Amino acid sequence: MNRRDAYRRLLAGISADLAAYAGLEELLEQQFHALLAHDAKTLQALGARIETLVADLDLRRAERVELAAALGAGEPPRPVERLLEVLPPATREAALQAWRTLETRLQQCRRRNTRNCELLMGQHARLIQLNGGESDTYAPA
Structure with missing residues (x-):
């Protein structure tokens, strides 16, 4: 694969991840509401969808790591940003903005x-207490 193809794949992966993280954020919000409603069936369906989406994100992350190494990004921190900084000005600005947006969406998903x-975990602990059990039976020592 030549450098141009590697950059195309890198940018396509960032674009795909932007859409995927937007979808993940929505699924995590739905999961929150299903948790509040104690809706086990919906939680199970959402869990499967989240698992599939996260697996896809992880594959693209692994590819991005390989592409960054192949393109000579060097070691962290910020290897992808260093790669994007060498692009022509118009492409560079759009790519850097997409990358920053991706990082923001990732953080939002982590918080959710x-x-x-x-x-x-709080619901689980309360259920155990209500059933007469100990909430810290399996707590770390």
Whole structure:
């Protein structure tokens, strides 16, 4: 693969991830509402969709790491940004903006996922307590 093709794949992956993270953010929001409603059936369906989407995101992340290495990005921090900075001005600005937006969406998804996890764990702990169990039976020592 030549450099031009590698850059095309890199930019296409960023674009695909932008759409995927927007979808993931929506799924995580739906998951939150399903958790609040204790809707197990919806949670199961959402979990499957989230798992598939995250697997796709992880494949593209792995490809991005390989492409960055092949293009000589060097070591972290910010290898992708260093690669994008050498593009022609118009392409560079659009690519850097897309990359920054992707990083923002990733952080938003992480926050939503953490929120959902904390809600689920709290619900689980309360159910155990209501059933007469100990909420910290499996807590780390």
